Amino acid sequence: MDYVKAFIIGGLICAAVQILLDRTKLMPGRVMVLLVCVGSVLGFCKIYEPFVKFAGAGASVPLLGFGNVLWKGVKEAVDKEGFIGIFMGGFKASAVGISAALIFGYLASFLFDPKMKK
Structure with missing residues (x-):
């Protein structure tokens, strides 16, 4: 059942993003940045963590989840290191995924x- 929930929730997120791309004049790069920022804000508001517990990989794998990981990394680093944690927390938390x-x-x-588009 976990796979079904992840598939449905992840599909709904992707469908919402596709509708956003089709109905607005936003470029894909800006939509990706928007998703990361929304994930960070939802993590800050403590909304995203219960959503991840419910949806599993369907919520943690998309770019919303990346924003949440950045937020959690910064929060933990600021609690541990102070002000300098703002600059290093997100990098430490997301290094494995980016690598x-x-x-x-x-x-x-x-x-x-691979070929470049002309």
Whole structure:
């Protein structure tokens, strides 16, 4: 049942983003930044954590979840290190995910024939 909930919630998030892209003139990069910021704000308001407990990977994998991870990392680092934690907390919390995305993207470029759009 966890897989079904994750699939439905993740699909609803993706559908909402697709509707936002289709109905507005926002560029994809701006929508991605908006999702990260919304995830951070929802984490700050303590709304996102109960949502993640309910939806599982359907809520933690999309960019909303990345914003929440950044927020949690900054919060923990500020509590532990003080003001300097603002600058290092998000990097420490998200380093594994960012590294994995870069490494697997690089490996995929060997398997497939990447081309720039003209």
